[in-house]
Amino acid sequence: MDARFLRIIMQFALAFGLAAFSIALTTGCDPAPAKASHKAAVDEADPVHADKANLPPAELGLPPNPLNMPNAASQTFPVPKPPISNEMWPCSSCHDSPEEVNRTRRVLKEEHTNIVLHHDEENRWCLDCHDATNRDVLHLASGVTITFDESYRLCGQCHGDKYRDWKVGVHGKRTGSWSGEKQYLLCVHCHSPHSPHFKPLKPEAPPVHPDQIR
């Protein structure tokens, strides 16, 4: 009798334990509430990271593209003015008749002759990035148009790893405050979009050699 009674008690205890465990799982108890509050504090102090909350409306009618996901492309970055000279801007001052666009791939011989494409030139040309109907904007592979301020999204379509690093500040240059407001540079501030290889620099003066020290 005693043994059976004990077994019943054991079964009850086991069932109770299991139930408690499953409740804990479903309610998702927070193991580190202190950590979460610290995160909130950091968000408050850091506007760059905090603006993830203010997401623009999703682009409708498009397949889910990782670059269009809320945390990636829709996050805006405080970038300086794109490096376009004032004489050249706006593009629409010359490119004012979208209906007359020659979409044939060719080497430009009359205008923009200074631009020599050294950027996957075998597979790409102007209208792969510049929008044919509105030259004041660029377009992504999906057809979504973006302003020149957001050109990093365009670059990020192919250079995803660099884009990922740029967003967290590992690739590229940030100036300003390590703890607060930062200024970013666009990809095109360092890499010409038409010939992106980084140009060599003249080094500044070397240190004085020990033989030369007076």
Place this chain on the structure above:
Amino acid sequence: MSCCSPELPEVPTEIPDVEGPLPTTKRGLGDLSLTRREFSKHTAIVASFLSAAACSTDSMDGFVKSRLREMDRNELKDLISSLERKYKKRFNKDVQVRATPAAEGVRFAYALDLSRCVGCRRCVHACVKENNQSRPNPDGDHNNPIQWIRVLEMNKEEGVDLAHATPYYNPEEVPREGKFYMPVQCQQCENPPCTKVCPVQATWKEPDGIVVVDYEWCIGCRYCMVACPYGARRFNWAEPYLPADQVNPNMHVMGNRPRLKGVVEKCTFCIQRSRNGRYPACVEICPVGARKFGNLLDPKSEIRSVLENKRVFILKEDLNTQPRFFYFYGI
């Protein structure tokens, strides 16, 4: 402050001489002989008057100096205002000296992308300008400027090889074919060997991880330079040459204020900038964005992202200095 001997208990100064005439207690007007006690009393009065008249408050600061580390807020305030006055007089422009303390919850760290650095030395010269290092003196006998950053050129085939690296490369253009570049500066060690050897404790690690020097307390023995495995410390062999038009007036008391002859100095992560939320000068000048700086304790900082996602190494890991300066490969 008094420079006379402390007051002594009265001792008999006149030894009775049985053979000579007995000493008289009454002295004439022209009699200048004094007892020892009287003499010390008078000297004390004269000396205190003299010193009060001759010393301005600024030179007194140098005389009664105490260690930066042990100063309370008021002492620091006095020191700062006297330094500001001194520098204003010397450079003929307004100078701001700060003593911003380390912030709570901040541990500075630095990361440098070896796959990006092109060896252009922009950082070296920006650092000199920002931190008021001694420039080459065109008139004097001192042509060696003080630079806190040294950019080493190495062969790609051999990897990081300090023994065969050179900082004196000077081609028309960088990067050179087959070479890579490794800037070395103070590694702001968690376990700094330089601070342990200082016989007067004039250098120490601040709570935010920056290793600083008390320029007034440093005796110039250069033990710390020997102890540093990274060659990151520099010594002012000559009187530092700093023309007034090149002075950066934004100073920190433990950072870029003008140095004295015979003291050691080093990189402070631009303490005058970083303690006020800004990136160091070398980070902001780098044309390739190879330099990263931030708070190690902030999980969203660039530094943490580098440490978590990139191939990172520290220089001379085997010495257990635990640098807060990380080298990484961005590619």
